[in-house]
Amino acid sequence: MNRILYPILILVFFAVSCSQIDIGSIGQVAQETFSAAKPLSDEEEYYVGRAVAAQILSTYPLLENRSLTEYVNSVGETVALHSDRPVTYGGYHFAILNSSEINAFSCPGGIIFITRGTINAVRNEDELAAVLAHEVAHINHRDGVSAIQKARLTQVATLIGSQAAQRYTPAQLSQLVSAFEGSVDDVFKTIVVNGYGRSQEYHADESALSYLSRAGYDPSALEDFLERLVSQGQSSGGGIMKTHPATADRIERVKRETPSVKVDASAFKIRTRRFQEAVR
Amino acid sequence: MKVRLFIVLLFIAVPAVSLGAETVTVITKENAIRESCRFFAPVKATVHYGDALEVVSQEGDWFQVNFRGVPGCIHKSAVSKESFSLSKLHLTGSPKQSASGQEVALAGKGFNPQVEAAYRNQNPQLKFGEVNAIEGYKVSEIRLREFIRSGKLNPP
Numbered sequence: 372m373n374r375i376l377y378p379i380l381i382l383v384f385f386a387v388s389c390s391q392i393d394i395g396s397i398g399q400v401a402q403e404t405f406s407a408a409k410p411l412s413d414e415e416e417y418y419v420g421r422a423v424a425a426q427i428l429s430t431y432p433l434l435e436n437r438s439l440t441e442y443v444n445s446v447g448e449t450v451a452l453h454s455d456r457p458v459t460y461g462g463y464h465f466a467i468l469n470s471s472e473i474n475a476f477s478c479p480g481g482i483i484f485i486t487r488g489t490i491n492a493v494r495n496e497d498e499l500a501a502v503l504a505h506e507v508a509h510i511n512h513r514d515g516v517s518a519i520q521k522a523r524l525t526q527v528a529t530l531i532g533s534q535a536a537q538r539y540t541p542a543q544l545s546q547l548v549s550a551f552e553g554s555v556d557d558v559f560k561t562i563v564v565n566g567y568g569r570s571q572e573y574h575a576d577e578s579a580l581s582y583l584s585r586a587g588y589d590p591s592a593l594e595d596f597l598e599r600l601v602s603q604g605q606s607s608g609g610g611i612m613k614t615h616p617a618t619a620d621r622i623e624r625v626k627r628e629t630p631s632v633k634v635d636a637s638a639f640k641i642r643t644r645r646f647q648e649a650v651r
Numbered sequence: 652m653k654v655r656l657f658i659v660l661l662f663i664a665v666p667a668v669s670l671g672a673e674t675v676t677v678i679t680k681e682n683a684i685r686e687s688c689r690f691f692a693p694v695k696a697t698v699h700y701g702d703a704l705e706v707v708s709q710e711g712d713w714f715q716v717n718f719r720g721v722p723g724c725i726h727k728s729a730v731s732k733e734s735f736s737l738s739k740l741h742l743t744g745s746p747k748q749s750a751s752g753q754e755v756a757l758a759g760k761g762f763n764p765q766v767e768a769a770y771r772n773q774n775p776q777l778k779f780g781e782v783n784a785i786e787g788y789k790v791s792e793i794r795l796r797e798f799i800r801s802g803k804l805n806p807p
Contacts, residue, residue: 413678414700415762421782422770428778433785444790445798452690452807458728460679460700466785482785496802527761539765548769551762555770587804638803645802 410524411516413460413480419516420461420480422555427468427476427484427563434469434487442649443467446496447483447503453585454504455578456511463510465503473600476562477506479515490650492600496642497583497592504579504586505593511578514571518561519554526550569620576625589634594625673706675714675730684723688713690807691796695723704730 411419434440447465451457459481471488478484483506485499493499509515527550530543539547561567567575576593583590601618677698685692688710696718698704704716704725713724771779790798799806 411762418762418764418767421779421786422767422777424782424785425774425777425779428781429776433778433781440788441790441794444788445795448790448795449799449802449804449807453805456728457690457807458679458682458726461786462679462789464785464788482782531761544765544769547761547766548773551766551770552773554762585805586807587802635803642802 410513410519410521411479416513416516417460417480419519419551419554419558420478420482422551423478423515423558423562424482424484426555426559427478430563431468431470431484431486434467436467439490439649440465440467442645443485443490443499443503446500447507449586450500450504450582450588451481451507454507454511454582459510463507475502475506477509477515478562479510479513479558481510483507483510492603493596494599494643495592495639496646497589497639498596499646500586500588501579501583501590501593501596504582504588505575507582508575508578509567509571512571512574514567514575515558515562516554517571518567519557523550523553523557572621573624576621577628580625580629584630584632587638589639590629590632591634594622594629597622597625673732674703675706675716675725675732677702677704677725677729678731679729682725682729684716684718684721684725686723688715688724690726691792692724696721698725 444465448463451463461480461482463481463483465483465485467490468484468486470486471491472486473488473492475483475485475489483503485502485506489502490499493502527547530546530550566572579593580590583592597618601622677700680700682698683694684696684698684704686695698718702718704714704718707715707717707722709715709727710724712727714727714730715722715724771777796806
């Protein structure tokens with residue numbers, strides 16, 4: 372009996388083990404198909420984002436105010452933790468630009484800039500959270516890297532083919548740096564000069580409303596902030612209008628999409644008080 | 652008879668377990684394996700880019716994993732189901748070994764620290780030092796948790 376049983380069991384064991392490889396291969400094919408839609412890996416996105424941030428810092432000076440920076444980071448991190456992509460390769464980092472312009476920029480990977488002008492324009496913590504949530508949404512949606520011309524990424528893919536490398540030859544490196552520089556310029560032009568497309572902005576507003584309500588902030592703070600910009604005439608000319616679609620259009624959409632949530636008035640007051648202390 | 656039954660069960664059980672075993676790979680610079688599946692839960696181990704974690708189960712947006720014998724949780728956005736091996740990547744001057752397209756994508760197919768360093772050399776006016784300072788600044792978990800609590804916000 373044993374002479375027959377054990378060899379059969381061994382055959383069954385190997386047959387099932389081999390089938391695991393087949394299942395794995397099927398899974399791999401599915402994963403490769405999925406990742407083909409993602410232009411850059413999270414790590415590459417991070418390096419592009421760092422270079423875009425370095426370019427922005429060459430245009431706008433950094434505001435070095437430790438307590439305000441800690442406050443902005445706390446609000447931003449809270450919103451990011453309630454987003455759909457709470458973890459990125461290098462994490463989320465928030466910094467203040469010493470400019471009176473009303474604007475904010477999200478670099479691929481997780482570095483977010485907000486201007487001193489924007490901090491002065493918001494009236495409470497919930498409005499600040501709304502601005503930062505909008506920028507976090509651009510990172511969640513990978514809107515920055517989507518601005519990179521396809522030809523550059525094709526050039527990179529063609530150059531390295533199926534060979535991965537931690538260090539490149541001088542010739543490879545020269546071509547890669549050229550593609551990298553072009554990619555960084557594409558992203559910089561989009562986020563600082565031309566602005567995202569309308570649909571990207573509307574989508575970012577939509578996601579921001581969701582992150583705000585998940586975090587416990589009042590989502591109507593986004594509408595309040597945008598309406599104030601319009602009433603103060605900040606919605607025309609430069610600043611936020613330069614890089615965003617018509618604010619009136621956004622307000623209409625935001626109004627329609629703002630979830631109705633019961634706002635705890637005492638909590639709102641506490642947050643407004645600490646906002647006032649932080650920006651004083 | 653009991654011994655024979657045990658052997659039969661063993662042969663059936665081992666492949667069944669290995670069939671279910673799945674690994675995920677860490678895709679962030681650094682991350683934490685937490686005691687329970689929520690942010691701010693105590694950290695049991697620190698993992699780095701490329702570390703392979705054995706998946707035990709999935710709980711919402713979290714994976715219950717095993718890392719070098721340490722069980723715990725990691726958020727799904729910190730890992731990828733695709734696997735790769737850093738050791739398979741070649742260094743200039745060393746024998747080339749092929750890596751799959753997936754490995755190339757995950758390990759940074761084009762833009763990596765070497766490319767950034769060359770770009771920095773060509774553009775010395777860019778403020779990478781300030782970028783490093785921004786990245787180096789981090790609100791501690793204790794302070795962030797307190798910030799959320801005192802503002803009567805929802806914990807993540």
